[in-house]
Amino acid sequence: MDEYTADAFVNRQEPVPVIAISGSDSPSSDPKGKRERLKESLSGSKDKLKEKLHDAAGSGSKDYGYSLQDRLFAKLLQQVIPQEEVEELDLPPDVRSSKYINRPSFSLPLMTNNFRRFNARIGVVFVFQNRLERLLTWRTPTHTLSLLAVCTFVCLDPYLLSVIPLAAALLFGMVPAYLARHPPPPVSSTHTTSYSMNGPPVAPPRTIKPAAEMSKDFFRNMRDLQNCMDDFSTIHDAVLRIITPPLNFSNEQLSSTIFLFLFIAACLLFITSHLLPWRLFCLLVCWTAVALGHPSVQQLLLSNHEEHLAPHKRTAQSWLDAWISHDIVLDAPPETREVEIFELQRRRGGHNGEWESWMFSPAPYDPLSPQRISGDRPKGTRFFEDVAPPRGWEWGDKKWVLDLASREWVEERMVQGVEVEIEGERWVGDLAGDEEAYEMHPIGKGKAKNWEDGGGNDKMGEWRRRRWVRMVRRKVVSDTGSIGG
Structure with missing residues (x-):
């Protein structure tokens, strides 16, 4: 295995640290175990990786040397994962449109090759991350103080932001590239004369290559x-664990309080933002953020937190809970509505037959209803106890109540061909014109009746129904979080 790749940006110093947050179940919290597992996996798969991995940058072709197993697995994934269908258009292709950008579907060999290429070129990001970490943790105090000086100038004069990209290109791009072509003499040189930058270059230009x-x-x-x-997974979970409970209205009183404060702050800033010394604020924030990275400052803050802030945390939490529960009142009752069910009965045995309980249906099944005309049976349940409230609702009272205003719901629905009882059990029955109506015909298959002609006959037809009502209310989801998250 080669020691390093020349002209490649790779973090050859200490590894990028893994962030550990209290209460996190990250599997990488034990660095010793992680290193041991990495050594074991690398020692066991070294020979296998040598056979499969290759330099895709130097191949210059689309054939990446996949094994037969990789090809079969890729074909299987293409069958399992459907490709996106692109609508065919008769218009000429427009290269500016995003529809004609090459977007290959998921492929395991392509994913493997892209990961190898990405991993060989991502070193510059880790080098920048490592150097930024050394700056913010005061590894070299003079470098950190220089950063603070630059931040001070930028905060006091924001127009200097336009100089930073140009200065960075000169100091970190052009100057190192020139020194690479005109290197200084070695320290052990016997020349006593001063080093001269004049003359032709003595070294080839430096090029950035991916890691082999x-x-x-x-x-x-x-x-x-x-x-x-x-690190990303740990920070993502920690941010969601801290921010989500107060803001997602799981505790409505706390979320309402935060919403009220944010709304008031937004209104005040909308009016007074031009009066605030933003340059001074940015300067204080910059110096405070960099100072917090100093080990001595961190130790001082931790000791003061344990000594002064931790004992008063519970007192402040109880005061906040009491204030929120006293001043933020959410007393809106849940929404209530009235639901209905129709008790259907059917006559057996002709004119003098007895009524038989048939079904509890959400529709009255009147003579001119679509179900009745098409010959469908009424839909519902046979027993009163099986009637359930609508989804997302619960019963608001204990029992059903018979609707005594039967004429009103008949007129509201414009039901025709029925006889209404205004006293007694409030049945609404079908009208029949002759004895044939009392025979047990299949539902919807009987002879059609002229309901206007039979309106004066007091005979009742095959079906009758009455309406029951009951109150329901919205289900209330109980708060699972305490005030303060």
Whole structure:
């Protein structure tokens, strides 16, 4: 295995650290175990990786040397994962449209090749991350103070922001490139004269190359990449654990309080933002953020937190809970509505037959209803106890109540061909014109009746129904979070 790849940006210093947050169940919290597992996996798969990995940058072709197993697995995934169908258009292709951009579907060999290429070139990000970490943690105090000086000038004069990209290109791009072509003499040189920058270049220009596969730089990038993925997952979960409970209205009183404060602050800033010394605020924030990275300051803050803030945390929490419960009142009752069910009965045995309980249906099944005309049976349940409230609702009272205003719901629905009882059990029955109506015909298959002609006959037809009502209210989801998150 090669020691390093020349002219490649790779973090060859200490590995990118893994962030550990209290209460996190990250599997990478034990660095010793992680290193041992990495050594075991690398020692066991070294020969296998040598056979499969290759330099895709130098191949210059689309054939990446996939094994038969990879090809079969890719074909299987293409059958399982459907490809996106693109609508065919008769218009000429427009290269500016995003529809004609090459977007290959998921492929395991392509994913593997892209990961190798990405890992060989991601070292510059880890180098920048490592140097930024050294700056913010005061590894070299003079460098950190220089950063603070630059931040001070930028905060006091924001127009200097336009100079930073140009100065960075000169100091970190052009000057190192020139020194690479005109290197100074070695320290052990016997020349006593001063070094001159004049003359032709004595070294080839420096080019940035990806890290060679199976080199230590390649595996250093993999190490830093896995640590960054763990850092992102840990920070993502920690941010959601802290921010989500107060803001997602799981505790409506706390979320309403935060909403009220944010609304008032937004209104005040909308009016007074031009009066605030933003340059001074930015300067204080910059110096405070950099100062918090100093180990001595961190130790001082931790000791003061345990000594002064921790004992009063519970007192402040109880005061906040009491204030919110006293001043933020959410007394809106849940929404209530009235639901109905129709008790249907059917006559057996002709004119003098007895009524038989048939079904409890959400529709009255009147003579001119679509179900009745098409010959469908009424839909519902046979027993009163099986009637359930609508989804998302619950019963608001204990029992059903018979609707005594039967004429009103008949007139509201414009039901025709029925006889209404205004006293007694409030049945609404079908009208029949002759004895044939009392025979047990299949539902919807009987002879059609002229209901206007039979309106004066007091005979009742095959079906009758009455309406029951009951109150329901919205289900209330109980608060699972306490005030303060």
